[in-house]
Amino acid sequence: MIDKILEFIKPKRKILILMHNNPDPDTIASGFALKNIFASLQKKRCTLAYHGLIGRAENRELVKLCKIDMHFSLKLNFNRYDCIVVVDTQPTAGNVFIQKNILPNIVIDHHNFRSQTKKADVFDVRKNYGSTSTIVAEYYKKLNLTPDVNTATALFYGIKTDTLGSGRSNSKVDTEMMGYILPNISLNKLAKIENPELPKYYYKNMKKATENAKVVNDLIFCNLEDVRNADLIAETSDFFLRMRDIKWTFVIGKIDNICYFSLRCKSTQRKVGHIALGLVRGIGTGGGHMKSAGGQIPLNDKNYNEIVETVKKRLISKIFGTGEAEEKSL
Numbered sequence: 001m002i003d004k005i006l007e008f009i010k011p012k013r014k015i016l017i018l019m020h021n022n023p024d025p026d027t028i029a030s031g032f033a034l035k036n037i038f039a040s041l042q043k044k045r046c047t048l049a050y051h052g053l054i055g056r057a058e059n060r061e062l063v064k065l066c067k068i069d070m071h072f073s074l075k076l077n078f079n080r081y082d083c084i085v086v087v088d089t090q091p092t093a094g095n096v097f098i099q100k101n102i103l104p105n106i107v108i109d110h111h112n113f114r115s116q117t118k119k120a121d122v123f124d125v126r127k128n129y130g131s132t133s134t135i136v137a138e139y140y141k142k143l144n145l146t147p148d149v150n151t152a153t154a155l156f157y158g159i160k161t162d163t164l165g166s167g168r169s170n171s172k173v174d175t176e177m178m179g180y181i182l183p184n185i186s187l188n189k190l191a192k193i194e195n196p197e198l199p200k201y202y203y204k205n206m207k208k209a210t211e212n213a214k215v216v217n218d219l220i221f222c223n224l225e226d227v228r229n230a231d232l233i234a235e236t237s238d239f240f241l242r243m244r245d246i247k248w249t250f251v252i253g254k255i256d257n258i259c260y261f262s263l264r265c266k267s268t269q270r271k272v273g274h275i276a277l278g279l280v281r282g283i284g285t286g287g288g289h290m291k292s293a294g295g296q297i298p299l300n301d302k303n304y305n306e307i308v309e310t311v312k313k314r315l316i317s318k319i320f321g322t323g324e325a326e327e328k329s330l
């Protein structure tokens with residue numbers, strides 16, 4: 001597939017690589033590595049762009065230490081590019097900002113195939129891969145190219161965060177590719193990315209979170225109200241999930257006029273992505289993988305507290321099969 005992609009970009013002069021909104025390590029790493037393949041084989045200069053926020057401290061550290069040059073999509077004129085690439089999502093998935101009337105030329109992703117993706121000139125969508133970084137690492141192997149230390153470190157971290165411990169379905173090829181690029185990574189940079197310094201607002205958030213948390217059987221339910229960025233909701237969910245005797249975490253909060261939530265479960269017995277979909281039925285969008293899921297509910301003129309109550313009722317009845325459950329503070 002990489003041969004087809006390289007053939008396609010040969011006559012192109014300006015290439016734009018788009019990551020998904022609020023980029024995670026997988027989309028950052030796969031976009032960055034693809035840009036470097038194009039640069040080393042065809043001397044192409046590509047622009048890497050994203051929309052939204054780089055929320056987690058780990059992700060900001062990745063961008064800084066691996067020297068990844070990323071631009072805001074909103075500030076670019078997409079018409080000035082003759083080739084547009086989308087990585088780690090698909091044009092109609094709803095989580096990538098693309099200017100009006102623009103059709104991406106190349107799509108590389110590992111989520112469920114969307115039929116509209118067929119409109120792209122070249123697409124490589126592999127549902128059975130744990131990450132897009134795995135696909136791009138495989139391109140390196142196929143091309144017999146050695147990634148430089150920043151690219152290798154980013155790719156390794158991209159595969160790792162999307163597979164290990166995330167409870168997503170990952171295949172042998174993910175660990176194979178991690179092994180393949182491991183000799184080229186910087187362990188020092190990786191350690192720094194995985195343990196970044198955290199901003200004060202992270203601790204302020206966790207203080208509010210522990211005060212607001214409610215224990216319902218083996219579930220922690222936490223309403224954070226206003227939060228600074230959507231990643232804090234996922235981080236709070238991970239933070240509580242480590243608690244002994246807790247099996248489920250649900251964290252909800254709002255930014256501007258949108259309500260975000262995160263649902264986690266320690267076991268893979270229950271499909272949390274499916275539960276998340278049920279929580280937002282008729283009011284928002286949601287989805288996820290085996291152990292982690294999330295969603296958004298646009299508030300418009302709806303009352304935030306009423307939305308929280310609705311979702312909470314649905315959640316408790318879905319998890320415990322009953323409408324009523326005793327609730328305690330931490």
Ligand SMILES: [Mn+2]
Pocket residue numbers: 026027088110130131132162
């Ligand atoms: Mn991914």
